[in-house]
Amino acid sequence: MFGKFASLHEAYGRVRQAGADPFGVAFDEVVSPTTARIGGRDILLLGTNNYLGLTFAPEAIAAASDALHRYGTGTTGSRIANGTYAGHAELERRVARFLGRRDAMVFTTGHQANLGILATLAGREDHLLLDADSHASIYDGARLGSASVTRFRHNDPGDLARRLRVLADKPGDRLIVVEGLYSMLGDVAPLREIAAIKRETGAYLLVDEAHSLGVLGERGRGLIEAAGVHDDVDFVVGTFSKSLGSIGGFCASDHAGFDLLRLAARSYMFTASLPPSVVASVMTGFDLIDQRPQLRAQLSANAARLHAALAASGFRLGPSVSPIVSVRLRDPALAVTFWNRLLSAGIYVNLALPPATPEGESLLRSSVSAAHSFAELDRAAAIITAIGQELGIAGPQAAAAES
Ligand code: PMP
Numbered sequence: 001m002f003g004k005f006a007s008l009h010e011a012y013g014r015v016r017q018a019g020a021d022p023f024g025v026a027f028d029e030v031v032s033p034t035t036a037r038i039g040g041r042d043i044l045l046l047g048t049n050n051y052l053g054l055t056f057a058p059e060a061i062a063a064a065s066d067a068l069h070r071y072g073t074g075t076t077g078s079r080i081a082n083g084t085y086a087g088h089a090e091l092e093r094r095v096a097r098f099l100g101r102r103d104a105m106v107f108t109t110g111h112q113a114n115l116g117i118l119a120t121l122a123g124r125e126d127h128l129l130l131d132a133d134s135h136a137s138i139y140d141g142a143r144l145g146s147a148s149v150t151r152f153r154h155n156d157p158g159d160l161a162r163r164l165r166v167l168a169d170k171p172g173d174r175l176i177v178v179e180g181l182y183s184m185l186g187d188v189a190p191l192r193e194i195a196a197i198k199r200e201t202g203a204y205l206l207v208d209e210a211h212s213l214g215v216l217g218e219r220g221r222g223l224i225e226a227a228g229v230h231d232d233v234d235f236v237v238g239t240f241s242k243s244l245g246s247i248g249g250f251c252a253s254d255h256a257g258f259d260l261l262r263l264a265a266r267s268y269m270f271t272a273s274l275p276p277s278v279v280a281s282v283m284t285g286f287d288l289i290d291q292r293p294q295l296r297a298q299l300s301a302n303a304a305r306l307h308a309a310l311a312a313s314g315f316r317l318g319p320s321v322s323p324i325v326s327v328r329l330r331d332p333a334l335a336v337t338f339w340n341r342l343l344s345a346g347i348y349v350n351l352a353l354p355p356a357t358p359e360g361e362s363l364l365r366s367s368v369s370a371a372h373s374f375a376e377l378d379r380a381a382a383i384i385t386a387i388g389q390e391l392g393i394a395g396p397q398a399a400a401a402e403s
Contacts, residue, residue: 014333018333018336018340019336019337019340019343019344022340022351023351025038025343025348026038027043028040032056032371033045033048033050033054033055033056033245033369033371034053034369034371034372034373034376036348041346042346043343043346043347043348044347044376044379044380045348046347046349046372047348047350047365047367048348048367048369049241049242050242050245050367050369050371051211051215051242051368051369051370052215052243052244052245052285052288052289052292052299053369053370053372054244054245054285054288055245057245057284059287059288060245060246060280060281060284060285060288061281063280063281063283064277064278064280064281065277066280067087067276067277067279067280068275068276068277071085071087071276071277073277074272074275075273075274075275075276077272077273078268078269078271078272079106079262079269079273080262080263080268080269083272083273084273085273085276087276087279087280087283088106088273088279090279090283091106091279091282091283092104092106092250094283095238095250095286098221098286098290099221099224099252100230101236102253102254102255102256103252103253103254103255103259104250104251104252104253105251105252105258105261105262106248106249106250106273106274107249107250107251107268108247108271108273109239109247109248109249110208110210110238110239110240110241110248110249111136111137111249112268113137113237113238113239113249113250113251114135114137114140114141114208114237114249115137115140115144115267116141116261116265116266116267117206117235117237117265118141118142118144118175119141119145119265119266119267120261120265120266121145121175121261122145122146122147122173122175123145123147123172124146124172125147125171125172125173126147126148126172126173126174126175127147127148127150127167127170127172127173127175128142128147128148128149128150128175128177129150129151129152129163129174129175129176129177129203130149130150130151130177131151131154131177131178131179131189132151132152132153132154133154133155133179133358134177134178134208135179135183135208135210136356138177138179138208142177147172147175150163150167154182155182155187155189155190157190157193157194157196157197160176160194161197161201164197164201164203173204174201174204175203175204175205175206176194176197176198176203176204176205176206177206178206178207178208179207179208179210179211179212180207180209180210180211180212180213180216180222180223180224181210181211181212181223181322181324182358183211183324184318184324184326184352184356184363184365185318185319185324185326185328185358185363186211186318186320186322186323186324186325186326187318187319188212188216188223188226188320188322189207189223191223191224191227192227192228192229195227195232198232199232204234204235205234206233206234206235206236206237207222207223207224207233207235207236207237208238209222209223209224209236209238210237210238210242211323213242213243214243214244214285214289215243215299215322215323219290219293220243220289220293220296222236222238234253235252235253235255236252236253237249237250238252240278240285243285243289244281244282244285244286245281245285246281246282247278248278248279248282295370299323299368299369299370302323302369302370302372302374303321303322303368304321305374305377306325306366306368306377306380306381307321307322307325309377309381309385310327310381310384313381313384313388313394315328315384315388315393316328316329323367323368323369324365324366324367324368325365325367325368326352326363326364326365326366327363327364327366327384327388327393328363329362329363329364329393330362332353332354332362334393335351335353335362335363335364336353337391338364338387338388338393339351339364341387341391342364342383345387347383347384349364349365349366350364350366350367352365364384366380
């Protein structure tokens with residue numbers, strides 16, 4: 001059974017030889033949204049998707065703790081059996097209201113939201129058009145369903161239009177799937193152009209705002225709000241595991257028949273629902289997004305600060321300034337060494353290696369939080385730069401070392 005993993009075993013072994021296991025890091029203690037302890041040492045957390053720093057919000061902890069005592073540790077059942085409490089239904093109304101949509105379904109994770117929605121909505125005759133850099137959960141949902149799947153070049157509306165033209169004579173509906181903020185390089189979808197293509201071709205459009213909810217848009221509603229394309233989007237998917245600092249996923253829509261998916265989406269029907277404490281913390285998270293626009297402003301200032309510092313050091317970064325700041329490297333072994341050096345110096349970032357990355361590159365991915373202080377970000381940038389220079393990656397000689 002395990003023979004087929006031989007090459008994975010070998011590659012993983014090489015990664016681990018370089019030092020700590022980047023895919024097996026365990027925090028002994030997490031003491032704040034930006035600090036954890038490993039082996040008695042304080043580590044600056046710079047790769048947690050905790051964009052608004054809400055994981056330790058006292059209001060969210062109090063609400064979760066109250067729900068824990070009132071309703072117990074878990075629901076022990078699925079949404080269509082004993083797993084729907086008043087809080088789950090209230091949270092669905094809250095998500096719908098927050099996004100200005102008629103209806104919303106809450107799933108136990110964002111991954112399951114994509115599985116359930118994509119596999120169920122698009123049937124045998126239908127066509128899914130996926131951005132090539134889509135998250136694994138989008139690909140998994142497409143594979144689980146029976147629709148035909150067409151990939152278009154990342155963030156390339158021209159390629160999307162061309163592929164829709166090829167399908168023009170085929171029966172069935174078309175569903176275009178894009179993300180708000182792409183998780184690896186922090187670039188945003190050209191949503192206005194994509195919405196125009198959707199209108200021209202009569203396709204449906206789904207936007208996964210996993211990384212952009214609470215982050216983009218004047219009121220934190222995501223890229224749909226920032227791009228002003230609310231009426232062109234048919235389905236909004238998202239997660240509670242990033243800016244909301246908890247866990248869970250959702251899909252929201254204005255379509256009249258949407259509610260029926262509750263009795264068709266298997267990842268909704270055949271898994272236990274969210275614990276009530278989680279539901280309570282997410283509800284509070286939505287309150288905080290509305291009550292504290294300063295968190296978004298701080299996040300944006302923090303993102304600009306880290307991006308500017310690393311760009312000035314000569315690192316190759318993603319195409320836009322966003323809370324996801326990735327140092328792009330061509331050599332995976334160098335990336336693993338760099339990651340280890342950073343952890344030894346007290347900085348935790350995400351290591352992302354091909355094939356999970358765009359263009360086969362290796363990434364040291366930082367995600368900035370509103371909870372970071374400028375001092376923390378400046379210290380991180382100085383350490384990343386110093387190690388990068390030692391490894392020949394930052395500074396004027398960088399391009400040569402990397403080519
Ligand atoms: N969609 C996208 C675009 C994501 O980046 C992620 C998580 N990385 C998910 C969905 C899944 O979210 P969850 O953690 O809630 O399963």
